[in-house]
Amino acid sequence: MRVERELMRGAGPVAVLKLLEQAEMYGYELVQALAERSGGILAMGQSTLYPLLYNLEAKGFVASRWVTPATGRRRKYYTLTDRGRRRLAEDTEQWCRLTSAMTALGIVGDATGAPRGTGVPA
Amino acid sequence: MSVSSSPSRSPVFTRLRHTPLRDLLRGRLTGRLDVERAITRHGFPSVIEGCLRSVVRQTRLWRSERVDVADELAAHFADGLDAGVDPEDLARRFGDLRRVARLIRRAKRRQRPLPWKFLRWSGLAGVALFACYLLLGIRFMLGRPAPPIDYRPLASAAAAAVPATDRAWPHYRAALLEMERPEEIIHTYNRAPHPDEDGWELVRVYLERHQSSLASVRAAAARPGLGFVARSEITAADRALWPDTQPISTTTDPMDPEMLFSVLMPHLSELRQLARTLAWDTRRAAAEGDGVTAVANIEAIIGMTRHAREMPFIINDLVAFAILTSACEAAGDVVARTPTALTDAQLVNLAHRIAATDELLTMRLDGERLGFEDLVQRSYTDNGRGNGRFTRQGLQLLGMLTASGDETERVLVLSALPLVGLIVPDRREMLATYHDLMDTFEREARTPLWEREHSAEDTVEAWHGSLFDTVRYLPLVLTMPALGKAAVQRDLTTTRRDAALVGIALELERRSIGVWPADLADLVPHRLPTLPRDPFDGHALRYTLVNGAPRVYSVGTNRTDDDGVEEVRPGRDHASRWMTQAQLDASRARGGWHAPPAGDWILWPPRRRPLTRDDA
Numbered sequence: 235m236r237v238e239r240e241l242m243r244g245a246g247p248v249a250v251l252k253l254l255e256q257a258e259m260y261g262y263e264l265v266q267a268l269a270e271r272s273g274g275i276l277a278m279g280q281s282t283l284y285p286l287l288y289n290l291e292a293k294g295f296v297a298s299r300w301v302t303p304a305t306g307r308r309r310k311y312y313t314l315t316d317r318g319r320r321r322l323a324e325d326t327e328q329w330c331r332l333t334s335a336m337t338a339l340g341i342v343g344d345a346t347g348a349p350r351g352t353g354v355p356a
Numbered sequence: 357m358s359v360s361s362s363p364s365r366s367p368v369f370t371r372l373r374h375t376p377l378r379d380l381l382r383g384r385l386t387g388r389l390d391v392e393r394a395i396t397r398h399g400f401p402s403v404i405e406g407c408l409r410s411v412v413r414q415t416r417l418w419r420s421e422r423v424d425v426a427d428e429l430a431a432h433f434a435d436g437l438d439a440g441v442d443p444e445d446l447a448r449r450f451g452d453l454r455r456v457a458r459l460i461r462r463a464k465r466r467q468r469p470l471p472w473k474f475l476r477w478s479g480l481a482g483v484a485l486f487a488c489y490l491l492l493g494i495r496f497m498l499g500r501p502a503p504p505i506d507y508r509p510l511a512s513a514a515a516a517a518v519p520a521t522d523r524a525w526p527h528y529r530a531a532l533l534e535m536e537r538p539e540e541i542i543h544t545y546n547r548a549p550h551p552d553e554d555g556w557e558l559v560r561v562y563l564e565r566h567q568s569s570l571a572s573v574r575a576a577a578a579r580p581g582l583g584f585v586a587r588s589e590i591t592a593a594d595r596a597l598w599p600d601t602q603p604i605s606t607t608t609d610p611m612d613p614e615m616l617f618s619v620l621m622p623h624l625s626e627l628r629q630l631a632r633t634l635a636w637d638t639r640r641a642a643a644e645g646d647g648v649t650a651v652a653n654i655e656a657i658i659g660m661t662r663h664a665r666e667m668p669f670i671i672n673d674l675v676a677f678a679i680l681t682s683a684c685e686a687a688g689d690v691v692a693r694t695p696t697a698l699t700d701a702q703l704v705n706l707a708h709r710i711a712a713t714d715e716l717l718t719m720r721l722d723g724e725r726l727g728f729e730d731l732v733q734r735s736y737t738d739n740g741r742g743n744g745r746f747t748r749q750g751l752q753l754l755g756m757l758t759a760s761g762d763e764t765e766r767v768l769v770l771s772a773l774p775l776v777g778l779i780v781p782d783r784r785e786m787l788a789t790y791h792d793l794m795d796t797f798e799r800e801a802r803t804p805l806w807e808r809e810h811s812a813e814d815t816v817e818a819w820h821g822s823l824f825d826t827v828r829y830l831p832l833v834l835t836m837p838a839l840g841k842a843a844v845q846r847d848l849t850t851t852r853r854d855a856a857l858v859g860i861a862l863e864l865e866r867r868s869i870g871v872w873p874a875d876l877a878d879l880v881p882h883r884l885p886t887l888p889r890d891p892f893d894g895h896a897l898r899y900t901l902v903n904g905a906p907r908v909y910s911v912g913t914n915r916t917d918d919d920g921v922e923e924v925r926p927g928r929d930h931a932s933r934w935m936t937q938a939q940l941d942a943s944r945a946r947g948g949w950h951a952p953p954a955g956d957w958i959l960w961p962p963r964r965r966p967l968t969r970d971d972a
Contacts, residue, residue, distance in 0.1 A: 261435075284429070300427075
């Protein structure tokens with residue numbers, strides 16, 4: 235299942251920042267990691283990822299550098315900056331609140347992960 | 357792992373072409389701006405290569421940015437192919453190429469340096485401003501005034517209403533054509549000599565030669581109306597009088613009627629010269645004991661005052677004031693210097709004629725108002741509800757009226773057109789401002805001079821001090837006459853007239869009691885209904901006897917009674933110059949050359965300027 239573009243617009247940057255918090259990564263690696271670690275929900279097309287990375291870089295949340303290994307392909311690696319780290323903390327906090335609110339409304343599943351309140355009797 | 361840049365293997369020329377100047381200056385032939393090499397060097401399948409080329413090309417970024425994007429996307433595709441993804445599938449998953457290119461372009465431009473962003477936004481703002489300015493300019497250029505109404509008949513209505521048989525102008529004209537102009541007198545002396553002065557013979561001979569014409573002038577002055585219908589051109593009948601006067605054209609469209617401001621009034625200067633000549637003849641007649649002719653001349657000059665006011669413009673009033681002044685000064689002069697020429701009855705008759713000039717001492721602004729309305733109708737569009745906007749034709753018209761023909765100025769004016777169109781108030785507001793101002797002028801003109809604490813020109817002067825207001829009220833600033841000064845002129849003429857009446861009353865009283873009265877109050881009420889007021893302080897005109905001779909005077913500019921002593925300093929203003937109290941205080945504070953004229957303003961017997969020969 236793919237997430238709607240508008241939702242992805244809010245979730246994409248924080249997801250990328252979160253991945254980069256753990257390690258320096260290049261574009262294709264990010265695409266793969268997003269798809270795998272979100273169970274395909276946050277699978278991001280290249281058309282979305284690269285402009286997103288450039289925007290994060292323009293805002294100073296990530297930094298990039300070209301790396302050419304002794305053997306292997308030349309790639310551009312992205313890493314989280316201090317500013318990006320602060321932004322990630324803020325975004326995480328907001329997402330947690332949002333999730334709590336959604337949970338309280340019965341839109342997101344409870345602690346057990348079971349979905350609630352479709353209104354249809356079991 | 358090591359950080360590196362990839363060397364190029366392209367031919368030297370290609371590498372040279374794609375090497376940034378900075379690298380060349382360092383002696384490096386890097387060729388690192390070669391976008392095509394960045395796309396092709398991986399040997400991708402054609403579908404991937406085409407996809408990559410299309411995206412990079414459509415980003416329309418700087419070359420260095422395109423190489424960067426190409427390198428990164430190439431690495432992405434290479435990783436995808438290495439992971440075993442089908443090239444077609446990989447290209448398809450890349451999405452809509454145009455959209456990708458657009459998003460990349462947008463994101464990449466956000467990374468550009470601050471100076472570039474500043475220049476870009478400045479440029480965009482400049483373009484936007486220019487576009488707005490252009491639109492304003494087009495709007496301004498497209499505005500057209502409605503076909504104008506001819507205001508000239510409205511202003512000439514009184515003249516046109518005079519029946520042909522009652523018109524004085526044809527008789528004045530005939531007399532003027534008969535007479536030689538007194539060029540020799542005018543060019544020999546600074547003023548016409550009086551009968552007791554050297555040079556009088558020149559005047560006497562001239563007057564003697566033209567007695568018949570002067571009789572015609574007196575007859576003309578007795579007619580009910582002047583009947584001079586002012587036009588923008590000289591009529592065939594008047595052409596002989598003013599052969600060189602050219603018509604003034606103020607219209608851009610030959611089908612439009614000429615402006616009211618374009619009407620020619622050369623008859624005013626002719627009337628003024630005829631009045632001067634009659635004043636000379638008054639002194640001649642009195643010196644020769646011919647009281648009848650002297651009084652007839654004064655009556656005729658008063659009649660000419662009425663004729664000069666036939667059109668309702670301020671210039672007509674000003675000329676009328678000047679003509680009336682010559683009548684009053686001539687009367688005052690004759691009564692003071694040759695009193696025996698006039699009988700008691702003639703003096704009383706003269707006093708009654710001079711006293712009956714109140715209606716000639718009013719100021720009318722009707723002509724100015726009509727003229728401005730005419731200007732507005734030719735400068736503004738008309739939306740049919742009494743409003744409209746300023747147009748190019750309006751600005752051209754103002755340029756024409758101010759005779760600004762300089763090419764540089766014209767270019768400046770043209771480039772400023774939209775701005776002017778934006779700043780200048782709309783038709784309704786402009787007319788309202790003008791009429792408010794004229795109403796203020798009229799109120800001020802009704803205030804006695806000694807109570808007038810505001811010069812009527814102050815408002816317009818204040819506009820002159822601000823570039824914005826000058827442009828905003830351009831039609832007003834350029835066409836507003838000096839109404840405040842005209843009102844002062846009216847009041848000073850009234851004082852001269854009153855002084856002549858006091859002089860006649862004093863002479864009659866002297867004849868009656870055998871000596872000059874001790875006080876002007878002795879003349880009231882049997883010689884004068886009331887004592888005239890001094891325009892400078894509101895008290896009665898002053899009177900004194902100096903060595904047994906009477907002297908009527910005003911305290912003058914400095915508003916101080918100097919016992920009837922005048923201060924004569926060559927090149928200085930006469931003590932009849934009026935200032936507000938504030939101006940007077942400022943003038944005193946500055947002192948020296950700027951100090952207000954001292955002494956009193958002697959009104960009767962009238963003072964003469966020293967006679968000098970211009971050829972001396």
